[in-house]
Amino acid sequence: MMKRITAALLAAALFLTLTGCADASERQRRKTALRILRGDDLGYHLSTGTAVENQEVYNDGSIVIQLGGISGTTVDPQLVLAVKNGTRKEITFTPQRCFINGWQTDCWTDVYEIAGHSTITATVSISSDLELAQISDICDIQLDFDLYDKDYNSIGTGSASFQTNAESAEDSYTPSGTVLLDDGDYKVVAWLVRSSYDNSTRVCTYAENNTNRAVNVTNSKARLNGEPVEYWFFQDINAGARRISSDSLHDSDSYDSIELTDSDTLTYTLQISDSDSNVQLLTQEVTLTLADLQ
Numbered sequence: 603m604m605k606r607i608t609a610a611l612l613a614a615a616l617f618l619t620l621t622g623c624a625d626a627s628e629r630q631r632r633k634t635a636l637r638i639l640r641g642d643d644l645g646y647h648l649s650t651g652t653a654v655e656n657q658e659v660y661n662d663g664s665i666v667i668q669l670g671g672i673s674g675t676t677v678d679p680q681l682v683l684a685v686k687n688g689t690r691k692e693i694t695f696t697p698q699r700c701f702i703n704g705w706q707t708d709c710w711t712d713v714y715e716i717a718g719h720s721t722i723t724a725t726v727s728i729s730s731d732l733e734l735a736q737i738s739d740i741c742d743i744q745l746d747f748d749l750y751d752k753d754y755n756s757i758g759t760g761s762a763s764f765q766t767n768a769e770s771a772e773d774s775y776t777p778s779g780t781v782l783l784d785d786g787d788y789k790v791v792a793w794l795v796r797s798s799y800d801n802s803t804r805v806c807t808y809a810e811n812n813t814n815r816a817v818n819v820t821n822s823k824a825r826l827n828g829e830p831v832e833y834w835f836f837q838d839i840n841a842g843a844r845r846i847s848s849d850s851l852h853d854s855d856s857y858d859s860i861e862l863t864d865s866d867t868l869t870y871t872l873q874i875s876d877s878d879s880n881v882q883l884l885t886q887e888v889t890l891t892l893a894d895l896q
Contacts, residue, residue: 634670644671664687664688669681687718711725793806805868811842816841819839831868
């Protein structure tokens with residue numbers, strides 16, 4: 603009996619401790635958000651020393667978003683934001699896309715459901731293969747975001763652009779590899795690279811959208827030496843934008859990463875579609891001898 607009471611007391615103590623930690627963490631996030639909104643310099647910067655000025659990036663009279671800074675590394679930067687909900691209703695803040703030095707990248711954050719008349723700190727992570735584009739300094743950033751109510755009805759969109767303290771340099775990047783497509787509207791180039799994460803060989807894909815509409819560039823029906831293989835890339839690209847990604851090939855059964863050799867041949871269907879309507883705009887069969895992608 604005494605053991606059961608002791609166990610119950612320990613469980614209750616643990617629950618109260620965890621609850622207290624969660625409450626303390628929430629209080630700290632709110633405190634940080636209020637300092638950002640006040641314009642305090644919290645010392646956020648990249649590992650290279652690159653920083654961005656605390657500034658308001660969105661204000662519709664009810665909802666205010668303020669950039670507190672940038673942290674992390676050049677390869678995996680994070681934007682620190684304060685989001686103030688001045689309405690009585692709950693809202694959700696959702697980043698949609700990000701551009702760094704003109705290159706489109708992926709970004710994401712936790713789902714921040716912000717209660718009425720409250721303020722939170724949001725961290726937006728930017729995931730990219732910017733090192734493949736030979737970007738060593740982040741000079742300018744554009745963040746596109748959406749705001750929703752609790753039923754996920756859109757209540758606003760915004761785009762925030764800001765400069766860091768890094769000096770801008772001319773972007774003279776030209777992809778070197780096998781040109782899969784170059785018709786004036788779209789350009790797609792592929793080559794091989796050794797991953798710094800797991801040392802696997804990956805296929806890099808550079809895509810350029812020179813039209814006035816957003817498109818999705820992807821592939822299907824991938825085969826390696828005639829056998830089905832797990833290889834898929836997906837790039838949503840705004841009008842006039844470009845992006846770059848690297849993707850591994852995996853065994854269809856075990857999903858183990860495949861180490862590629864010069865004698866391997868990769869085939870797939872390249873597809874480009876309208877991002878809004880999903881209408882197919884272009885399909886093209888691709889055959890790549892990996893020795894040609896070095």
